[in-house]
Amino acid sequence: MTTFPTARDVRTTPEGLVWEPSERWVRGRKGDVTVVDSRHPILVWEPGVPVPLYAFPREEVREDLLRPAKNPRTGTHTGSQIFYDLEADGELMENAAWTFPADDLAAHIAFEWFRRVGRGPDHWYEEEEEIFIHPRDPHKRVDAIPSSRHVQVDIGGTTVAETHRPVLLFETGLPTRYYLPREEVRLDLFEPTDHSTGCPYKGTAEYWSWSGEAEVPPSVVWSYPDPLPAVGAVQGLLAFYNEAVDITVDGERLEHPATPFSKTLSTP
Known part of the structure; x- marks a missing residue:
């Protein structure tokens, strides 16, 4: 049985990533296909990037929709090692997902957001409210x-x-x-x-x-x-x-x- 970190845990990896658990129910869809359905997401801040991104436990991701990237975009994310293409809703989107090398995050997959970079799931929801561009920062008011x-x-x-x-x-x-x-x-x-x-x-x-x-x-x-x-x-x-x-x-x-x-x- 997977043990998830509790809220208010804030951790830093040797690569300079800062991450903490979120208690929000997060879903990501590509067209009519649900790619992510997570009740245990984590927020990750990359060095020098002012807004966070979400990463999700593998068991809450449709890994059957992911393919090893044909043309990995190395260097686009902090210490990222493995990139995936996303095949969903009749479309193949290159480098739509990736993993971080940090031990803390090894069991998680992060996704691009279509409305921010032009690839990845195109609709994201926190609970029943659609969110755009990037996750909301819990430390921002x-x-x-x-x-x-x-x-x-x-x-x-x-x-x-x-x-x-x-x-x-x-x-x-x-x-x-x-x-x-x-x-x-x-x-x-x-x-x-x-x-x-x-x-x-x-x-x-x-x-x-x-x-x-x-x-x-x-x-x-x-x-x-x-x-x-x-x-x-x-x-x-x-x-x-x-x-x-x-x-x-x-x-x-x-x-x-x-x-x-x-x-x-x-x-x-």
């Missing part, structure tokens, strides 16, 4: 709180938004984001885009780009039309990248923060 602060947003000297009714979104490791009522944003100065992103904490966002003369990165404004329940207060509101626009809160101009998004934002 996201709070959306209505406020009466005076928030003003300027681009190239033009005031594009101003409100006393923002919702402030506090997310561990990121600057405060200011979500503003749509009617208090000059959306006539922006154009909708086809760009969208998924977030395991907030949901799927839609974007707008600045149409003026100032040099501003594309897709600088976003909104969650149907956010996850935990951040329902931001539904339909609009937020700007602090990294790219000028935001003044209660008369104080905020500095442009350096964040993981700073490198991905580029001017047209």
